[in-house]
Amino acid sequence: MGSMDADAGSHVDVLIIGAGPAGLMMANWMSRCGVKTRIVDKRGTKIFNGQADGLQCRTLEIFDSFSFGHRAWLESNHMLEICLWNPDPKTGVLIRGDRIPDTIPNISRFQQVVLHQGRIERFFLDAIRENSIKTGCNGKVGSRDAEIKVEHGVLPTSFEFDESVAEDEDAYPITIQLRHLTEEEATPPQKATMANGQGIQDGIFRSNLSSDDTEDSINLSNSIAEKAGRTEAVKAKYMLGADGARSWVRQQLGFQLEGESTDYIWGVLDIIPITDFPDIRMRCAIHSESSGSVMVIPRENKLVRLYIQLTTTNVDDGSGGKKFDRSTITPETIIASAQRIMQPYKIEYRYLDWWTAYQIGQRVGNSFSLKERVFLGGDNCHTHSPKAGQGMNVSMQDAYNLGWKVASVVKGHAKRPILKTYQSERRRIAQDLIEFDHRFSRLFSGRPAKDVMDEEGISMDVFKDAFEKGNMFASGIAVDYGASIIVAKGGSGKDQGDGTDVLGDEQLRVESSEGLATGLEVGKRMPSFKVLNQADARPWHFQELLKSTGSWRVVVFAGNIRDPAQKKRLDTLGDKLGSEGSFLRWCTPTEARYDSVIELLSCHSAPRQETTIFDFPEVFRPWDEREGWDYGKIHVDDESYHEGHGQAYKNYGIDPTRGCSVILRPDQYISWIGEMDDYESMNSFFQGFMLDQRARANAKPAVANGASKKELFAGTQAGTNGLRVDVHGGDSGEAVSAGDDAARGVGAM
Amino acid sequence: MGSMDADAGSHVDVLIIGAGPAGLMMANWMSRCGVKTRIVDKRGTKIFNGQADGLQCRTLEIFDSFSFGHRAWLESNHMLEICLWNPDPKTGVLIRGDRIPDTIPNISRFQQVVLHQGRIERFFLDAIRENSIKTGCNGKVGSRDAEIKVEHGVLPTSFEFDESVAEDEDAYPITIQLRHLTEEEATPPQKATMANGQGIQDGIFRSNLSSDDTEDSINLSNSIAEKAGRTEAVKAKYMLGADGARSWVRQQLGFQLEGESTDYIWGVLDIIPITDFPDIRMRCAIHSESSGSVMVIPRENKLVRLYIQLTTTNVDDGSGGKKFDRSTITPETIIASAQRIMQPYKIEYRYLDWWTAYQIGQRVGNSFSLKERVFLGGDNCHTHSPKAGQGMNVSMQDAYNLGWKVASVVKGHAKRPILKTYQSERRRIAQDLIEFDHRFSRLFSGRPAKDVMDEEGISMDVFKDAFEKGNMFASGIAVDYGASIIVAKGGSGKDQGDGTDVLGDEQLRVESSEGLATGLEVGKRMPSFKVLNQADARPWHFQELLKSTGSWRVVVFAGNIRDPAQKKRLDTLGDKLGSEGSFLRWCTPTEARYDSVIELLSCHSAPRQETTIFDFPEVFRPWDEREGWDYGKIHVDDESYHEGHGQAYKNYGIDPTRGCSVILRPDQYISWIGEMDDYESMNSFFQGFMLDQRARANAKPAVANGASKKELFAGTQAGTNGLRVDVHGGDSGEAVSAGDDAARGVGAM
Numbered sequence A, B: 001m002g003s004m005d006a007d008a009g010s011h012v013d014v015l016i017i018g019a020g021p022a023g024l025m026m027a028n029w030m031s032r033c034g035v036k037t038r039i040v041d042k043r044g045t046k047i048f049n050g051q052a053d054g055l056q057c058r059t060l061e062i063f064d065s066f067s068f069g070h071r072a073w074l075e076s077n078h079m080l081e082i083c084l085w086n087p088d089p090k091t092g093v094l095i096r097g098d099r100i101p102d103t104i105p106n107i108s109r110f111q112q113v114v115l116h117q118g119r120i121e122r123f124f125l126d127a128i129r130e131n132s133i134k135t136g137c138n139g140k141v142g143s144r145d146a147e148i149k150v151e152h153g154v155l156p157t158s159f160e161f162d163e164s165v166a167e168d169e170d171a172y173p174i175t176i177q178l179r180h181l182t183e184e185e186a187t188p189p190q191k192a193t194m195a196n197g198q199g200i201q202d203g204i205f206r207s208n209l210s211s212d213d214t215e216d217s218i219n220l221s222n223s224i225a226e227k228a229g230r231t232e233a234v235k236a237k238y239m240l241g242a243d244g245a246r247s248w249v250r251q252q253l254g255f256q257l258e259g260e261s262t263d264y265i266w267g268v269l270d271i272i273p274i275t276d277f278p279d280i281r282m283r284c285a286i287h288s289e290s291s292g293s294v295m296v297i298p299r300e301n302k303l304v305r306l307y308i309q310l311t312t313t314n315v316d317d318g319s320g321g322k323k324f325d326r327s328t329i330t331p332e333t334i335i336a337s338a339q340r341i342m343q344p345y346k347i348e349y350r351y352l353d354w355w356t357a358y359q360i361g362q363r364v365g366n367s368f369s370l371k372e373r374v375f376l377g378g379d380n381c382h383t384h385s386p387k388a389g390q391g392m393n394v395s396m397q398d399a400y401n402l403g404w405k406v407a408s409v410v411k412g413h414a415k416r417p418i419l420k421t422y423q424s425e426r427r428r429i430a431q432d433l434i435e436f437d438h439r440f441s442r443l444f445s446g447r448p449a450k451d452v453m454d455e456e457g458i459s460m461d462v463f464k465d466a467f468e469k470g471n472m473f474a475s476g477i478a479v480d481y482g483a484s485i486i487v488a489k490g491g492s493g494k495d496q497g498d499g500t501d502v503l504g505d506e507q508l509r510v511e512s513s514e515g516l517a518t519g520l521e522v523g524k525r526m527p528s529f530k531v532l533n534q535a536d537a538r539p540w541h542f543q544e545l546l547k548s549t550g551s552w553r554v555v556v557f558a559g560n561i562r563d564p565a566q567k568k569r570l571d572t573l574g575d576k577l578g579s580e581g582s583f584l585r586w587c588t589p590t591e592a593r594y595d596s597v598i599e600l601l602s603c604h605s606a607p608r609q610e611t612t613i614f615d616f617p618e619v620f621r622p623w624d625e626r627e628g629w630d631y632g633k634i635h636v637d638d639e640s641y642h643e644g645h646g647q648a649y650k651n652y653g654i655d656p657t658r659g660c661s662v663i664l665r666p667d668q669y670i671s672w673i674g675e676m677d678d679y680e681s682m683n684s685f686f687q688g689f690m691l692d693q694r695a696r697a698n699a700k701p702a703v704a705n706g707a708s709k710k711e712l713f714a715g716t717q718a719g720t721n722g723l724r725v726d727v728h729g730g731d732s733g734e735a736v737s738a739g740d741d742a743a744r745g746v747g748a749m
Helices: A004-005 A021-033 A057-065 A071-076 A117-135 A211-227 A247-254 A332-340 A391-410 A415-446 A460-472 A566-576 A646-650 A677-687 A693-699 A705-709 B002-006 B021-033 B058-064 B069-075 B117-135 B213-229 B246-255 B331-342 B391-410 B414-443 B459-474 B564-578 B647-653 B680-689 B695-699 B705-709
Strands: A011-017 A035-040 A079-085 A093-101 A150-152 A155-160 A174-180 A231-241 A257-275 A285-288 A293-298 A304-309 A315-316 A323-326 A347-365 A374-376 A530-533 A537-539 A552-557 A596-602 A634-636 A661-665 A668-674 B012-016 B036-041 B081-087 B094-101 B150-152 B156-161 B173-182 B233-243 B257-275 B283-287 B293-296 B304-309 B314-315 B321-323 B348-367 B372-376 B530-533 B539-541 B552-559 B599-605 B634-638 B658-663 B670-674
Touching: A011 A021, A011 A174, A011 A391, A021 A035, A021 A117, A021 A211, A021 A231, A021 A391, A035 A155, A057 A071, A057 A391, A071 B069, A079 A460, A155 A247, A231 A247, A231 A391, A247 A374, A257 A332, A257 A415, A285 A460, A293 A332, A293 A415, A304 A332, A332 A347, A332 A552, A347 A415, A374 B117, A391 A415, A415 A460, A552 A566, A552 A646, A566 A677, A661 A677, A668 A677, A705 B213, B012 B021, B012 B173, B012 B391, B021 B036, B021 B233, B021 B391, B036 B156, B058 B391, B069 B117, B081 B459, B156 B246, B233 B246, B233 B314, B233 B391, B246 B372, B257 B331, B257 B414, B283 B459, B293 B331, B304 B331, B331 B348, B331 B670, B348 B414, B391 B414, B414 B459, B552 B564, B552 B647, B564 B680, B658 B680, B670 B680
Parallel strands: A011 A035, A011 A231, A035 A150, A079 A285, A231 A374, A552 A596, A596 A634, B012 B036, B012 B233, B036 B150, B081 B283, B233 B372, B552 B599, B599 B634
Antiparallel strands: A079 A093, A155 A174, A174 A231, A257 A304, A257 A347, A285 A293, A293 A304, A315 A323, A530 A537, A530 A634, A552 A661, A661 A668, B081 B094, B156 B173, B173 B233, B257 B304, B257 B348, B283 B293, B293 B304, B314 B321, B530 B539, B530 B634, B552 B658, B658 B670
C-alpha cells in the first residue's frame, strides 16, 4: 500500500477533524508514534482566551508524559483551597463556613490548576511540531516536511465509508471531501461557545496574543489565502471527529446525543476583580440566602472567573416550560447578580477578558465509533456543565485513550479488537461524568437550607461532603477501566464498561494477582512515588519513567536481589525474557531494538550502594554498539540525598521478599499484576491482542527481513567480562581499534 | 542627554565586549532593567558544544531568579554522588573507597548539574530577547527594535577614555571603534580553548545544533554579511570587558593577570563511553597507584567528560623546567592514559564529542575596574583549573554582581560609589577561588599515599575531607560579601574584601542585629524555605519571590500578628512606610509605583486560616486602579496541603513573638537585619547610597513632574471600607459606573 501514500496527503493513516484539545491530543499521539496524519479545522485560527480552563491533576500527569507538563505548571494558577461561603444561620450575613483542600492530598504529584485553552493548544502545537519532525510522520525523519501542521480554514463537506473493507487492516475505507475556506469564511465573529453548545453569540474577543502565538498567526493567514476555494478528496484508514458539540462528523454517522437540559442558567465572567472579598484568590462556592450562587475560579494573569447563577432570566416559553431569554443578558446584568449574591462584600472590575452565558445540559453520545474506523471524542459525544472544570480534561483524555490504540493498529503491532475498548472505556467515563455533573450542578443551583427542617434547601454539610467526594472524581485519578483484553481483571467487561463486548477469547484471558501489590489497582493509572536510578542515584518520580512513547511496559519489582533465592528468580526471568522466543522479541518488528514495543523496567529494593546494574541480567540493561549499556532502565527503592525516601515498595504494597511484575499500557494504566517471574502469564496476556511480528515478517518480506536472524540483542553472548579493548594509539586514524570480540568491535570514530 | 542617544547605537549606556556567559549575564541584567545596551563578540557564532559545563546550585538559583532555571534543570544531567576510587592498600587493585553526596544536602533547593555552555548561552539569548522587548531597552516597549541582539563578528579596534568626566553621571567617557568582520574572519577554526587560555588548537567541532539554535545560526550569517568591513565609533557610559583569557579589553587597560602555571598536564575527552566501570554515571575521582588520576563527570545526552592526567607529556624545556609538548597529545593518547588508570575496568568509545588538553595555571587580575567605568569580568580576570566546575559559574556571577549596580547608577537610583563594591566583592572571590583551586588541583594531581608513612602521597582521608569542604565552596552558597555601604555588618570592609575602600560615610553606617535571625548571615545570599501566599495558600520557595528585577527588597517578618502588641508594631511601621516622606517614596521616581525601586514583602507567622491580607496595613498590599489589591506580597509560615511545612521562622532563626526586618540586595544577598519596626535604620541604610528622587525631580523637571503631587499611592485614603460600587446596569455602555469615591472610580471598560 506504500505506493498509494506517495501523493502527499491524499492518503493518510489518520485524519482528524477539529483542532481543539481533543483533536490536538490525537495529533500529538500520532506525532509521537510517527503515524501519517492530517488534522483540519474550519476555524481560521486557534483559541486565544476564554473557553475551558481547569486542568485536573491527571491531565497534568498526561502532559508531563509528553514532556510539557512543566509549561502548564509554570504558567497556570494553582488552586489550593476551596472556601465554602453561605449565610450565617443566625444573622443571614455571608460567612466562610468551611475550607477544604482543592486537590485531595497525596493522590498525585500535581494539583489542579487553571490555564486558558489557548495556552494548552500552544503546548500541543509545539509538541506536535517537534515530535513529528523527529519521528518523520509525513516525510523524512528530521525534515520539516515531516511536520504535522494543523490546517485551518478547512471544512469537510462529504463523507463516504466503504464498510466492506472495514476489517482489512491495509484498506482506506474512509473518503472525505475537504474544502479550503477563504479567510473571511474561516473567521466568523468570535463566539462565546460553552461546552454544551448553547452559548449565546456575544462575548468579547481581544487579541491578547502571547508572543509565541503571534508568528503562527501571520503564517496561518498566508497559508489560508494560498489554498482558498480549493477542494480535495482525502482517503484515510482511521478518522477522529473532534469537532465539538455541533459536530459535523456525528451528523454524518447519524449518532445522537442523549440526555436533557435543565432550567439553570449561568453567566460567566473572566475579569480582574476589584474587591474586598478576602477569598477572591481561592476557589469559592458562595451561596446567598435567596439571590443564587457564585462560583469563584481564580486564574492566571490576575484574572478571576465567576460562574454566576442568573435568577431573573428564565421566562415562560408559552407552553408551560421555561426558556432562556438571551437578549437580557449582558456583562452588566451578570456582575449585578454577583454583587447581590456576594454582599456585603463589594466587587467590580475595569478589565473584562471574556464572558458568556449558558444553560446546563447533560448529554452522552449513543455510540462513539463506526466499525472502529471512525471515532467521536470530546464535546461531540458528551456535554455538561463547565463548572466542575471537567470538559477539556475528559475530551483530551478521550483522545489520550484512543491515540495509542490507533497507532499500534496502524503500525501493525496490535490487533484491531483493542479498538473496541475505546468506546467501552470512554463512553462509560462520559456516563459517569454526566451523573457526577447532574449531582454537582443541582447542589450549586439550589439554595442553602435554612435549617435542618428545610428539605428543599441544600444543607452545607451535604454540600461539603459532595465537594470532597467530587474532588476525587474531578481529579481524574479515580478512572478505573473495566476488564477487557487489555485489562486483566475479573468480572464482567460489559458491566464495567458501557456494555460493549471487549473481553476477547476466554481461553487467553489472564488473571491478575492484585494481592501482590496492594497499593495498585488493575484498571487504574500507575500511581507515582520516587525511586532512584541505580546507575547515578538520581531520584525520579516513577511516572517520569512512563513517558507516552507508545510503548507497553513490563515493570519487574525484583525485591531484594541480595537475597540469593530472589536473585535466582530474577536470573531465570531474565533468561526467558532474553530468549529468542520471548514476547519482547515476537511483539517487536525484527529490525527494531527488542524493547521498542514493550519496554522493560525494573525497580529493586536491595540497598543501592550494595548493588550495581551488573547484578541484573543483560536484558534489563539493553546494549548498544555505539552507546554501551543503557543506564536508564534499572531503579531502586532507597533514600535520596536531597528528596527523601519515596518508599515505593511500601506505597505500592509490594513485599520486598517476593516482589511482583506489573504490565502497564502505553497510557500508564495497569493491565496486569502477577508473580515477579510469571513469564508465562505475561506472554499469554500479550498473545491476546498483539500480532506476532515473526509471522508478519514471513508473510510479507520486508526490506530488512534478514535482520530477524540477528541475535536477540547484540552483545548477549559477550557478557560484561567479554568486553575487550586493545589500544593501538599510534596507527591509523582510529582512536581505539576492535578487539577480538567482533560482535562488539569498535570501529573508526 | 536624551538627544545624543537619538543616533541608533552610537551612544549607549552600556557596551559589552564578549558574548560568553559573563557578557550574556550582563546583557540579561540590562534587558531586565531596560538599559540601552549593545553587546558584541568577535566570534561568528555562539558556542555549540564542549567548553565549560558544570552549574553550581547557586548558579541555578540565579537562573531561576531570571525565570529560566527550569530549562537548565530539565535538560541537564544531575550529579548526586561522588565516588572515590583508589588502589586497595592490600592488593593494589582499584576499588571504590568511599562515597559522598555531590551537593551538600539542604544548602539549596537545587543541586549541582552539568549542561554544556551552548545551551546556557541559548537560555540567555532567549531571555534577553524577551526581556528587552518587554522593557524597551533600545527602542519602544513591546517593539522588536527594542531588542538587545548579540552582534557577532564585531571586533573592537581602539579604546579611548576621557578621565575628566569619569564622575559625571551623564557623560559618555568611553569611545570604542568597532570593526565588522567578514564571515571568514569571524569564523576561525574551532579552537579547544580552556579556561586558562592555554589550550591547544585542535579538538573537533561538530555541528550538533539544537533545533532552537538552527534558525539563529542562519540569521546570524546574513547579518554578518550585511555589515562586513564597516567600522563605527560607539560612545558608552559604562563598559564590561567579558572577552576571555586573552582579553583585548584587559590589554587596553594595561591590567595584568598575576599568578603562575603548574607542571600538571591534563587531557579532556567528551565521549559516550563503552565500559564495565560501574560508576561511570557518577562523578568519580579515580587515583591509580602510579599512572595518575581520572576525574569522571557524567553529562547530558549520554556523554561523559573525562579529565585525565597525562603523565608522559612533560618534556624538558632545555633550561631545567618542564614544557608542555602539544604535538604528542591526541584523543588516542588521552584515552590510553584513562585505560591505564582505570584498569582492570575497560573503557572505550565510538563517539567523541569534543576534546582538548591544558596545563593548570592560576591567575587573578590586579584590578577589575578603570574608574568604575570600565569593568573586567569572567576569564579575563581569573583563570584556573576547570576541574572543580567553577569557571563559568564564577564568571557569570561576576556579571550578576555587577549588572544591577550599573543599572541602578545608569537609571539614577543609586550613587556611583556602590560600583566600587564590584571589585571589592568579586576580586576577593577570585582570590579565594584561586586558593581553592590550588589545593584542589594538587590533591588531584598527586599520587595516592601507599600507607600512613608515605608523606609524599595523598591520603584518601585527606582527599575526602578536602572534597567535602570543597563542595561547600564549589556550591557557590558560601559566598560572603564583606562590609560595605551596601552590606551592613561589622569589621573592616578592606579586610573582608580585596582591600578596596567600600565603607563610605562612617556617619551613615548602619548596624545589623544578626541575633534576630540566627539562620541568616549578612553578606550571604538569602536561604530559601517554603512559605505560603496568604491570599491563595500556594506554597512558594522564598527565593522564588526574589526574582532579579533590579529591585531592592525590605522583607518584614512580622511574626504573630494575632498578638495585639505585634500587630501594633506592624501598624506603626506601616504608617511610616506609607507616609509621604518614606524611603519607599524618596528612593522611587515620582511617576513610578512606590514599590518599584524597593519592593516590600512580608511573611507572618500567625495561622493562615485566621488571617487575611486585610490584617496588614495597605502599604503591604499595593493598590492599582485597574487591578485592585496586589495579592502577591504577603506570605505566611504555615503548613501547605501538598508540600509540607517550610518552617521558615525556625529555619531562619526568627522569634515569632518578635519578628525582624531584612533588607535584601537586588541579587538576593542580605544587606541588613534589624528590628521589625526599625524604620529609622532602614532609612539610614538607603541614605548611604540611594539618590533622593524628589531632589532629582526638582533639579531636572521631568515630563511627569506633576505626578509628585499625587498621593503616595492611590487609594490610601479610601481604605477597604471605602470601596463603593454602584451599579447602573441599564445605562450607557459601562458595565459598572463610578461610585462616589472618585479616586477609585471605575470608568468604561
